[in-house]
Amino acid sequence: GAVVSQHPSRVICKSGTSVKIECRSLDFQATTMFWYRQFPKQSLMLMATSNEGSKATYEQGVEKDKFLINHASLTLSTLTVTSAHPEDSSFYICSARDSGRGTQYFGPGTRLLVL
Amino acid sequence: GENVEQHPSTLSVQEGDSAVIKCTYSDSASNYFPWYKQELGKRPQLIIDIRSNVGEKKDQRIAVTLNKTAKHFSLHITETQPEDSAVYFCAATTNTGGFKTIFGAGTRLFVKA
Numbered sequence: 001g002a003v004v005s006q007h008p009s010r011v012i013c014k015s016g017t018s019v020k021i022e023c024r025s026l027d028f029q030a031t032t033m034f035w036y037r038q039f040p041k042q043s044l045m046l047m048a049t050s051n052e053g054s055k056a057t058y059e060q061g062v063e064k065d066k067f068l069i070n071h072a073s074l075t076l077s078t079l080t081v082t083s084a085h086p087e088d089s090s091f092y093i094c095s096a097r098d099s100g101r102g103t104q105y106f107g108p109g110t111r112l113l114v115l
Numbered sequence: 116g117e118n119v120e121q122h123p124s125t126l127s128v129q130e131g132d133s134a135v136i137k138c139t140y141s142d143s144a145s146n147y148f149p150w151y152k153q154e155l156g157k158r159p160q161l162i163i164d165i166r167s168n169v170g171e172k173k174d175q176r177i178a179v180t181l182n183k184t185a186k187h188f189s190l191h192i193t194e195t196q197p198e199d200s201a202v203y204f205c206a207a208t209t210n211t212g213g214f215k216t217i218f219g220a221g222t223r224l225f226v227k228a
Contacts (some may be wrong), residue, residue, distance in 0.1 A: 032214055043204060043220045044159070049213060057213060093158060097214060102147060104208075104216055106158040 002028050004096045006107030013084055014115055020080045021110045023094030029074035030096035034104070035067070038091045050077040084114040117142040119207050121219025129227050134195050136222045138205035139187040147208040148181060148188050149216070154201045162203075163190070195226045 003026040013019055023033055031052045036044040048069050049057040056069035068080040077096075081088055093109040118141040128134050140148075146167040151159035165172045165179045165188065172179050176195075181188040192199055205219040 034216070041223075044218045046215070046217070049215065051213075103161060103164065104149065105161065106151075108158045 002026075002096075002098050002101075002103070002105045004094065004105045004107040006094055006110055008110060009108060010111045010113075012113045012115065015085050016083055018080055018082045019084055019112060020078055021092055021094070021112075023077045023079070023096065023107050025075045025096040025098075025105075028096070028098045028100065030077075031074060031099055032097045033071060033077040034095045034097070035069065035077075035079050036093045036095065038093060038109075040091075044093065047079075081112065084112070086114045088112065089114045117145065117207055117209060117215070117217040119205060119217050119219040121205050121222060123222060124220065125223045125225075127225040127227065128195050130195060130197060132195055134190075134192045134199070134224055134226075136190040136203055136205065136224075137187060138189070138207075138219050139185075140207040140217075141186070142207065142209055142211075143186065144209045144211045145186075145207040146210065148179070149206050149208070150177075150179060150190050151204045151206065151218075152201045153204065153221075159204060192224075195224075197226050197228050200224055200226045 005024045007022045033050040035047045047062045050069045050071040052071045058064045071077040094107040095104045121138045149164035152162045153159040176193045178191040202221045206216050208216045
């Protein structure tokens, strides 16, 4: 299957700092990427849809000023958690849609711990 | 908006038995239904998918069925093996006003040797 990378895989930061997570589609172009959040033993909760060259679409209850999304190219989307707090600690997973096949592939995830 | 219900939340089977996971969706515009397998601490991996113009699809020990009228779809795993133990997520995708995939709550499958 197609490959989606995500970096970093794990990050620990102090409360109040900002953290940037990158999501890349390595062997296909993705006009649409998605950012999910997953709590332990729970499902994937869609946070926002990232569209190349335009503003992201956020799900209800997700603060767009706190979770900044940029999709500057067809292979890269970034999620920045601004002024992170302990309650932002979670597993963040991106996915990219291969528009040619209409299939969604996931990155390996980023485990964020805010102290 | 779209809602996807998945059952059961936990499923325990003996090695060699079959496992069935069922999902229902609410948005009749949904037209693509992937299934993902997620092992602990890892990314969800696509294992099989089905489109709305197909009723059934099979790939070795895995099969998926879709009933558009009833808006439900199921995953069937035959001859289960311990390595099938994982969390399985169903999902429903629409492309109305933008592509969106909504996931079910997940089913934790245990295959006992």
